[in-house]
Structures are given as structure tokens and as C-alpha cells.
Amino acid sequence: MAGGGMVAVGAEHLHAEAYGGRLTGYVIFVAILSACGGLLFGYDIGVTGGVTAMAGFQQKFFPDVYERTVLGISDTSPYCKYDNQVLQTFTSTMFLAGMFSSFFAGTMCRKLGRKATMFTSACLFILGAGLQAGAQNLAMLFVGRAFLGFGIGFANTVVPLYLSEVAPFNFRGGLNMLFQLFTTIGILIAGLVNYGVQDWWAGWRLSLGLAAAFALGLLVGSIVLPESPNSLIERGQVEKGRAVLERLRGTKDVEAEMEDILEATELASLVSLRQSYTMLLTKAYRPQLILSCLIPFFQQFTGINAIMFYVPVIFNSLGSGRRASLLNTIIINCINSASTMVAVLLVDKFGRRFFLLEAGVQMFITQTIVGVVLATQFGKYDDGKLPTGTTVGVLVVICVYIASSAWSWGPMGWLVPSEIHTLETRPAGMSIAVAANFLFSFVIGQSFLSMLCAMKWGVFLFFAGWVVVMTLFAYFLIPETKGVPVERVPIMFARHALWSRVMGPVSLEIIERDATRTISRQAAADQRAAANGDLKKAALCNHHENPTQSLCSPQVSVPWTDQHFPMASHQNILNPTRASLSPDVSRLARLG
Numbered sequence: 003m004a005g006g007g008m009v010a011v012g013a014e015h016l017h018a019e020a021y022g023g024r025l026t027g028y029v030i031f032v033a034i035l036s037a038c039g040g041l042l043f044g045y046d047i048g049v050t051g052g053v054t055a056m057a058g059f060q061q062k063f064f065p066d067v068y069e070r071t072v073l074g075i076s077d078t079s080p081y082c083k084y085d086n087q088v089l090q091t092f093t094s095t096m097f098l099a100g101m102f103s104s105f106f107a108g109t110m111c112r113k114l115g116r117k118a119t120m121f122t123s124a125c126l127f128i129l130g131a132g133l134q135a136g137a138q139n140l141a142m143l144f145v146g147r148a149f150l151g152f153g154i155g156f157a158n159t160v161v162p163l164y165l166s167e168v169a170p171f172n173f174r175g176g177l178n179m180l181f182q183l184f185t186t187i188g189i190l191i192a193g194l195v196n197y198g199v200q201d202w203w204a205g206w207r208l209s210l211g212l213a214a215a216f217a218l219g220l221l222v223g224s225i226v227l228p229e230s231p232n233s234l235i236e237r238g239q240v241e242k243g244r245a246v247l248e249r250l251r252g253t254k255d256v257e258a259e260m261e262d263i264l265e266a267t268e269l270a271s272l273v274s275l276r277q278s279y280t281m282l283l284t285k286a287y288r289p290q291l292i293l294s295c296l297i298p299f300f301q302q303f304t305g306i307n308a309i310m311f312y313v314p315v316i317f318n319s320l321g322s323g324r325r326a327s328l329l330n331t332i333i334i335n336c337i338n339s340a341s342t343m344v345a346v347l348l349v350d351k352f353g354r355r356f357f358l359l360e361a362g363v364q365m366f367i368t369q370t371i372v373g374v375v376l377a378t379q380f381g382k383y384d385d386g387k388l389p390t391g392t393t394v395g396v397l398v399v400i401c402v403y404i405a406s407s408a409w410s411w412g413p414m415g416w417l418v419p420s421e422i423h424t425l426e427t428r429p430a431g432m433s434i435a436v437a438a439n440f441l442f443s444f445v446i447g448q449s450f451l452s453m454l455c456a457m458k459w460g461v462f463l464f465f466a467g468w469v470v471v472m473t474l475f476a477y478f479l480i481p482e483t484k485g486v487p488v489e490r491v492p493i494m495f496a497r498h499a500l501w502s503r504v505m506g507p508v509s510l511e512i513i514e515r516d517a518t519r520t521i522s523r524q525a526a527a528d529q530r531a532a533a534n535g536d537l538k539k540a541a542l543c544n545h546h547e548n549p550t551q552s553l554c555s556p557q558v559s560v561p562w563t564d565q566h567f568p569m570a571s572h573q574n575i576l577n578p579t580r581a582s583l584s585p586d587v588s589r590l591a592r593l594g
């Protein structure tokens with residue numbers, strides 16, 4: 003998922019087991035409409051590669067590329083046919099603009115609400131798509147692309163947030179991945195559209211303009227959809243928020259969820275974005291800061307967007323005709339969506355690290371094969387074309403590469419950053435992760451074709467090298483976040499062999515505080531048991547040789563806890579009260 007610098011439910015589902023309601027048709031409708039945001043993101047990622055390979059587009063805006071690729075006038079190396087900084091800027095501008103607007107999106111979501119943010123995003127998209135489709139010169143093309151970027155910065159912040167707020171709590175995790183799935187479907191649709199219009203000289207106008215269709219879906223959605231209950235409550239309209247929640251859940255029995263939203267909203271309001279940034283810069287949160295920057299970096303340096311942005315161009319450079327290049331793109335995009343589905347279905351079973359480590363091996367092998375095949379085969383043919391058999395082989399290997407990327411760094415690049423932040427650093431941490439993702443997407447978009455020209459087949463080995471680095475990094479430094487309740491994140495880092503060194507002495511403080519808190523919670527739980535009249539049980543608990551000691555504080559089985567830091571009770575995990583928040587937030591709460 004993309005995701006903004008916002009918190010859906012800060013103190014996670016406090017009384018989740020008591021939530022009423024079901025997955026209503028209305029929620030499904032709401033989710034589908036707002037998922038148009040994911041489609042838009044994907045469509046705009048996928049559309050440019052096909053468009054830049056279209057003769058009509060090249061002739062109008064990039065005549066030098068047209069001469070090299072269509073007329074074959076110059077004797078440039080096949081690897082350099084598309085090497086043009088301005089052409090790359092066309093692709094990458096969107097991400098620079100997205101990075102810029104993502105910094106404002108969180109504040110807008112909070113102050114004006116989710117609907118207004120979606121509406122703004124849709125308008126920016128429509129404007130951008132219109133300018134691009136009607137572009138008469140490079141300026142119009144670039145301004146249009148920048149508007150799309152502004153729209154994406156907003157959409158990638160608000161849509162995942164909105165989805166997580168309207169969905170019943172047990173569907174929230176899946177929705178994170180659903181946004182990524184819609185993104186890949188958007189990329190696929192872009193490939194299909196490009197394939198469909200390739201024979202039409204002005205087909206690129208339709209390809210670029212069609213982004214407006216999804217934006218229109220988002221626009222209609224932003225008008226007819228309800229404001230999210232959280233946003234209404236956040237802005238003081240509690241009764242309206244309750245009414246929307248009742249409608250979304252299809253029941254009047256929403257008291258438990260209401261209570262949680264109220265508490266979470268109150269807690270979230272205790273931490274301003276500025277405070278969140280200040281905390282993220284302290285040593286105690288160093289792991290979160292580093293991971294928020296490095297995970298998006300690694301996601302982009304798998305080389306995925308070299309393929310997503312430029313795959314038609316790559317195949318065209320290797321000598322495939324336009325039609326074949328676009329067809330290969332569609333095949334690759336189908337694999338991308340199907341493999342993302344694998345992650346959606348299995349990530350909560352196998353965990354995040356499993357996919358990151360497995361994919362590391364798969365990506366390294368496939369990228370090395372592509373590099374070596376090109377190095378040994380390409381130079382052999384005078385006409386600058388790979389034989390069909392070799393091209394098919396390269397396509398198959400790229401598909402295997404795409405599959406691994408799509409079930410690993412693709413979704414995990416969004417999921418893991420969203421799971422490593424506690425309430426106090428989440429707004430800043432997620433803003434940084436979104437902005438870093440756009441920044442590194444910009445870097446790849448802006449440099450890949452030049453790298454291909456300069457490094458030739460070596461560019462695939464370059465990415466293979468980064469895959470080794472990120473896989474080692476994942477092995478040693480990315481903790482498993484599956485099933486870790488948000489309040490346990492600091493202790494997870496403080497007890498991590500390497501991260502604790504990065505954090506310094508503060509890690510020991512966190513461990514001590516956690517131990518003290520655990521003991522006092524345990525005592526409180528025992529007291530409650532006694533006060534509840536469970537005298538027999540209390541008596542048993544106080545008895546030294548009592549063989550049923552564990553009854554005193556029922557342990558909950560959480561995969562990552564160990565015997566040194568047992569949780570006091572189920573309630574304590576699902577119900578982080580103010581006292582159980584980190585001391586920093588409690589301090590803020592007092593200050594606030």
C-alpha cells in the first residue's frame with residue numbers, strides 16, 4: 003500500500019472482539035470506488051513506457067529518438083536508442099511532484115477530511131490527464147505530468163487511509179495489500195490500452211487521457227461516498243460519525259468501535275506532525291527512521307520500475323518490434339498482478355521476512371541471467387536484434403524476476419514501514435516513507451535509460467548487486483512484523499541484537515521500562531481477578547507451590563514474545579490504555 007502520514011486507528015482495535023456489524027455491500031462499494039486511487043497510481047506508472055515507444059509520440063516530442071528507433075538513421079548502440087534526459091524526465095516528473103504534495107496531504111486529510119482530499123486529488127488527475135492528452139508541446143506534457151504527480155501524492159495518502167477507516171477491523175490488513183493489488187491492475191490496464199492503440203498515430207493521446215476515466219471514478223466517489231467516521235469525529239462531528247459507522251456496519255450496535263475511534267482520535271490529536279518528526283530524530287527511534295528511508299530505497303533498487311516504466315522500450319531496444327514489445331509488457335504485467343495476489347493471500351501465513359529473503363535469491367539469479375545473456379548474445383548479431391528464441395528466454399526470466407519482486411519488496415515496501423511505527427512516530431514516519439518512495443522512483447525514472455546506455459547489460463548486474471545488499475539487510479535488520487501489536491514495536495527494536503547498538507543506552511531504558519510495566523500490569527491483572535470475586539483463583543495464585551500458577555495471569559500466545567517479556571493478559575495487548583503508551587506519548591499527553 004501506499005500510505006500517508008496519518009493514523010487510521012492509533013490505539014488499534016481496543017475492543018475489537020466486541021465490534022458489531024458485518025462486511026456490508028455498502029462497504030464493498032465504498033472500498034471499490036476508493037480503490038480507484040490504486041488503479042490511477044498503477045495506470046500512470048505503466049502508461050509511459052508504452053507511450054514513449056509509440057512512433058507518433060516520439061515524432062511529435064522527441065524527434066531524435068524517433069530517428070534512432072523508427073527511421074534507424076543514426077548508428078547509435080541499441081542500448082542507447084532511448085537515451086534522452088528529457089524523455090526520462092517525462093516519466094519521472096510525476097514522482098517529484100508526488101513527493102512534494104505528499105508532504106501536504108497528511109495535514110489536508112486531517113484538517114479538511116478524506117473526501118475533500120480525494121476530491122482535490124481527482125481534480126488534479128483530471129487536469130493532468132487532460133493537459134497530457136491534448137499536449138501541443140513539451141511544456142504542456144510536463145505540466146500535465148506534474149499535475150498527475152500532485153494528484154498521486156494526495157491519492158496515495160488518503161485512499162489507503164480511507165480504506166482502512168471504513169473497512170471492518172478484520173479486513174484492514176488485507177486492504178493494505180489490496181491497494182498494491184489495484185496498483186498492479188492499473189499497470190496492467192495501461193499495458194492493454196497501449197497495446198490497443200498502438201496502430202493509431204495519435205493513440206498516445208488516448209493512452210494518456212484515459213487516466214481521467216479512473217480519476218472520474220475517484221471524483222464521483224469523493225462526492226457520493228460518506229466521510230469516514232474517524233475523520234468526522236476528528237473534526238468534532240461525533241454524532242454524524244456514529245451515523246456513518248452504523249450505516250457502514252449495517253447495525254446500530256457500534257458502541258465498542260465508537261469508543262475505540264474516540265480514544266484513538268484523542269490520542270492521535272496529542273501528537274502533532276512536528277512533534278512526530280522531532281521524536282523520529284531521537285536515538286530511541288533511529289531504527290524506525292532508517293527503515294522508513296531504506297525500505298523504499300531498496301524497493302526501488304530492486305530495479306522493478308526499470309521494468310515497469312520502460313519494459314516496452316527495453317524489448318524494443320533488444321530488437322523486438324513494437325507490437326511484440328507491448329505484448330511482452332502485458333505478459334509481464336499479468337505476472338505482476340497474479341504474484342501480488344500470492345502475497346495478499348500468504349503474507350500473514352509466512353510472514354514478511356520469508357518473502358523478502360526468498361525473493362532476494364530469485365531476483366539475484368534472474369537478473370544475473372538477463373545480464374549474462376545480453377552480454378554474451380547481443381553483440382553477436384549485426385542487425386542489433388536478439389533471435390526470437392533468446393528474446394522469449396529473456397521474457398521468461400524477466401517474468402520470474404517480476405513474480406519475486408511482486409510478492410516481496412513491492413507490497414512489503416509499503417506494508418513494513420506501516421508496521422514499524424508507534425502512534426508517536428507514525429505520522430512523520432509514513433510521510434517520510436511515501437516521500438522516499440517517490441524520490442527513489444524519480445531517481446530510477448530519470449536515470450534508467452541513461453544507465454542502460456552507459457552500462458549496457460551491466461545495468462542488470464548493478465541491480466543484482468543491490469539485491470544482494472538488500473537481502474543481507476533484510477536478513478540482519480528487518481524484524482518480522484507479522485502479528486506484532488503496535489505498542490510492542492519499541493521493545494522489538496530495543497532487544498534486537500544490531501538495532502539496540504544503533505539505539506545505544508536508550509535501548510536498555512526501553513527494556514527496563516517494559517519490564518516494569520509488565521510487572522505492574524501483571525499485578526493489576528491479579529488484583530482485578532481478586533476484585534472480581536475470583537477468590538479461589540487468587541488464593542491459588544498466592545500459593546507458593548501452586549502448580550496452576552499460569553492461571554493467575556493468562557498468557558496470550560503471541561509469536562514474537564519470549565519468556566523474558568511475557569504479556570500480562572490478552573486485554574493488555576488489545577487495549578493499550580494511555581498508561582501503556584510509550585512514556586514519550588504519556589509525556590506529550592501531559593504537556594498537551
Ligand code: BGC
Nearest residue numbers: 047186307310338412413443
Ligand atoms: C511500487 C511501484 C511499482 C509497483 C509495481 C509498487 O509497490 O511502489 O513503484 O511500480 O509496486 O507493481
